Amino acid sequence: MGEKTKKKVKTIKVDVDKCNGCRACEMICSAFHSVPKYSGNNPARSRIRVIREPLKDIYVPVYAGENAKAECMGRDKYVIDGKEYEECAFCRASCPSRDIFKEPDSGLPLKCDMCESDPTLEKPLCVQWCMVDALTYEEREEEVEEDVKLDDVETGLDSLVAKHGLQKVLDTFARMSQKGAEQPGEK
Amino acid sequence: MRYAETGFNLEIDLSRGNIERVQTDPRLTELYLGGLGTNAKLLWDRVPPEVEPFSPENLLIFSAGLLCGTPATGCNRTIVSTISPQTRLMAFSMMGGFWAPELKYAGYDKVILRGKSPDLVYLWIHNDKVELRDASHLRGKGAGETAELIRKELKEPNAQVAAIGMAGENRVYFASIEQGRSSASRGGIGAVMGDKGLKAIAVRGTKDVNVARPAEFMELCREVLSYIKFRNENPVEGVMAILTGLGSPQEMAVHDEKWHTENFMWGNSRVRRKDFWNDDVKRKWSETLDSARTRLISCYNCPMKCGATLSLPGLPTYMMKCFSKLTYTMAAMSDLEFGLRIAQRATEYGVDGFSAPQVMAFALELYEAGILTDQDMAGMPAGNEERFYWLLDRIVRREGIGDVLANGTYWAAKQIGKGAGAFAHNNIKKHEQLPLKLSMLNPIYFLMYATGEKINITQIEGQFPQAPFPTLEEREAFVKDWFQVPDDKFKQYFLDWELRGEKSMPFYPTVQMCCDIVDWQEKMHYIDDALGMCAGLSSFPLKPPYHIHNYPKFISAGAGIDMDEAKLTQAAKRYRTLVRAINIRRGMRRKDDKPPENHWKKRFPELEKELLDTYYKFKGWNNDGIPTRESLHELGLDDVGDDFLKRGILTDNAECSAQGASTQPEKK
Numbered sequence: 001m002g003e004k005t006k007k008k009v010k011t012i013k014v015d016v017d018k019c020n021g022c023r024a025c026e027m028i029c030s031a032f033h034s035v036p037k038y039s040g041n042n043p044a045r046s047r048i049r050v051i052r053e054p055l056k057d058i059y060v061p062v063y064a065g066e067n068a069k070a071e072c073m074g075r076d077k078y079v080i081d082g083k084e085y086e087e088c089a090f091c092r093a094s095c096p097s098r099d100i101f102k103e104p105d106s107g108l109p110l111k112c113d114m115c116e117s118d119p120t121l122e123k124p125l126c127v128q129w130c131m132v133d134a135l136t137y138e139e140r141e142e143e144v145e146e147d148v149k150l151d152d153v154e155t156g157l158d159s160l161v162a163k164h165g166l167q168k169v170l171d172t173f174a175r176m177s178q179k180g181a182e183q184p185g186e187k
Numbered sequence: 188m189r190y191a192e193t194g195f196n197l198e199i200d201l202s203r204g205n206i207e208r209v210q211t212d213p214r215l216t217e218l219y220l221g222g223l224g225t226n227a228k229l230l231w232d233r234v235p236p237e238v239e240p241f242s243p244e245n246l247l248i249f250s251a252g253l254l255c256g257t258p259a260t261g262c263n264r265t266i267v268s269t270i271s272p273q274t275r276l277m278a279f280s281m282m283g284g285f286w287a288p289e290l291k292y293a294g295y296d297k298v299i300l301r302g303k304s305p306d307l308v309y310l311w312i313h314n315d316k317v318e319l320r321d322a323s324h325l326r327g328k329g330a331g332e333t334a335e336l337i338r339k340e341l342k343e344p345n346a347q348v349a350a351i352g353m354a355g356e357n358r359v360y361f362a363s364i365e366q367g368r369s370s371a372s373r374g375g376i377g378a379v380m381g382d383k384g385l386k387a388i389a390v391r392g393t394k395d396v397n398v399a400r401p402a403e404f405m406e407l408c409r410e411v412l413s414y415i416k417f418r419n420e421n422p423v424e425g426v427m428a429i430l431t432g433l434g435s436p437q438e439m440a441v442h443d444e445k446w447h448t449e450n451f452m453w454g455n456s457r458v459r460r461k462d463f464w465n466d467d468v469k470r471k472w473s474e475t476l477d478s479a480r481t482r483l484i485s486c487y488n489c490p491m492k493c494g495a496t497l498s499l500p501g502l503p504t505y506m507m508k509c510f511s512k513l514t515y516t517m518a519a520m521s522d523l524e525f526g527l528r529i530a531q532r533a534t535e536y537g538v539d540g541f542s543a544p545q546v547m548a549f550a551l552e553l554y555e556a557g558i559l560t561d562q563d564m565a566g567m568p569a570g571n572e573e574r575f576y577w578l579l580d581r582i583v584r585r586e587g588i589g590d591v592l593a594n595g596t597y598w599a600a601k602q603i604g605k606g607a608g609a610f611a612h613n614n615i616k617k618h619e620q621l622p623l624k625l626s627m628l629n630p631i632y633f634l635m636y637a638t639g640e641k642i643n644i645t646q647i648e649g650q651f652p653q654a655p656f657p658t659l660e661e662r663e664a665f666v667k668d669w670f671q672v673p674d675d676k677f678k679q680y681f682l683d684w685e686l687r688g689e690k691s692m693p694f695y696p697t698v699q700m701c702c703d704i705v706d707w708q709e710k711m712h713y714i715d716d717a718l719g720m721c722a723g724l725s726s727f728p729l730k731p732p733y734h735i736h737n738y739p740k741f742i743s744a745g746a747g748i749d750m751d752e753a754k755l756t757q758a759a760k761r762y763r764t765l766v767r768a769i770n771i772r773r774g775m776r777r778k779d780d781k782p783p784e785n786h787w788k789k790r791f792p793e794l795e796k797e798l799l800d801t802y803y804k805f806k807g808w809n810n811d812g813i814p815t816r817e818s819l820h821e822l823g824l825d826d827v828g829d830d831f832l833k834r835g836i837l838t839d840n841a842e843c844s845a846q847g848a849s850t851q852p853e854k855k
Contacts, residue, residue, distance in 0.1 A: 042292055131416065
């Protein structure tokens, strides 16, 4: 087992019952991330989107997460308190099945960065501009074991060796190292 | 590069189906700002007084305000302007919601519609792609229903839709344009939309709106947000509950309706019920509201929750705001449950929540008086509430008596005759007003009612308290942090204002002071309507976050236009005068500048005359209410002066107006 380290976990608590549907979060997110800062405004570029269906009383602020290259094989529909949420309502991915969390011009994926900036902000801007407290910011520290991940890698390699044989895996690994430090999936 | 505005308008000729994207002149933005200001300029330039409201030549303009789409909190209003079929003057109506910012993000400041479509169509604006689409399948559909159907067929859940219901299609003179939780209701602009064969405008935009000096602009926005927070935590003391905070009156949030139900009039603005509110009513009405209301909701980029989603058993969900909560209830002398239920149907039909209930109560009064007969009302059910539903259904379809009532109380009374005119008693300039009847003349309100060309008291009143505070201590406490005043003299006016004695109404505030106060309040409304700011954060409530001192900074940093208080005041005066000029050219005169005859029991004809005389002078108008050539020249409106001269509205002697000016012929 490896040594334990501390990790800061940043969380935005979303209280959908408190959302008033005003989209100030979308507005300020797009302003903050425009270049130069605050020069432009365009909720379509925002990394938070309020999934709104006013007549069904559905308001779900969702943050942009990882980009998914392919659609999900199946879809989920949630019914909560008698309200049926649309497919993908709670999903954070930018993916081919919908047009949110993509730059409207280039189509490149967007991802929430918790308003990382220098100097560091006390809270992400969406939280600062949410005056109805639907969005609140929490920070906590977690202890994590650094090398847990190595075990994961070993498990993965094991299955590759089982499937392709050790030599093939070694050859592939050598070839990948020669190509440089490129991460798979970055291209 | 253009800042805050996009610099482009859409020009749509509905007769030919032609669509053009037209670049606008930035100099006009400096002179008229945007929104209402530039709308007035377009109407002056392009709609001469001979044009009938239902002529293809009439324009229907949907405009975003200058600062809509920027981070300025609460700046989301669409300003719709046209010539009203009811008043036959320039119609003012605005809506909040989400439509105006979306139009800006699509790349346009205004949609200017002319002509008439041969078939019912709707307009779909998606960034650079703009098209007219068939709407025959939407004929007769409710306004909210239409919005949902359009979003579905376009597969655009994020499209914002402004639509008319059956009332607009059938050119009801008080038809509204509905947009989800908001509506542009006053002046019958929905009828003009219907006359043009336009069922809806759907818009979706994914482009940027830029501001000129971002860091400075954001600092201003932050100040506004923190002041809103401060005001929410520190309500104004000494005034009635609904006037303590910001936003529209919080009708969707409050249960206590003692003040409205006991001070506003019931029926056809007739009956005051002084002991109406009691624990039993309070309990029942609270239950009704609590069970119907699913959520308090807001317009774009605004923390105030002035609207609500309402779901009543057996009815589709709809959204409401402000005083429509009580207008149907009180017109029908019924309860809140009835009011909220019929409002659902009325909202889908798309009618003005002030005028429609009053028109129906007026009809029933005429029936009781024997002026409308059983023959006129053939088929009307016996129950009171059923009668309101029946009348509403007839009006929006223009069936039978509904065809007459659909023209509003003024024109309906003319058509009915037999003394019906006396029952259309609550109008200003042919337009139904809030049901208020009071005792002692309030000189400030007299001027506002008489001269407010938005013809609706809530669209001119605001910043100055409605009544004096009883003690000097309370007044001192009020003025202490009253930094919104344009000049410290207003604090003194208020400090000296007493409930009784020498310095009380109607002779105090003095005539001159009344002019100052009214002019200030009106100016703030006109600035809001050019910028697209909600009156609820600016001109309407006491001690608002936006005011004459920070607005110039917002315009400078946002739009990149050099602006200071004097220049902004001058700009607002320019387009306010232009609105007056449009209406003067359409026949409006001093004789039209008056509140309903019975608005106050105690009137002071001499004082009222002096108020009007002095205010007209103050505004740069002659004694008939016509802007003088000198004042027009000062505002750079020489072309207006020339036009007045050419038409004989003014003679070379600026103080005189031509005899018997061409008042609008009344339509049969």
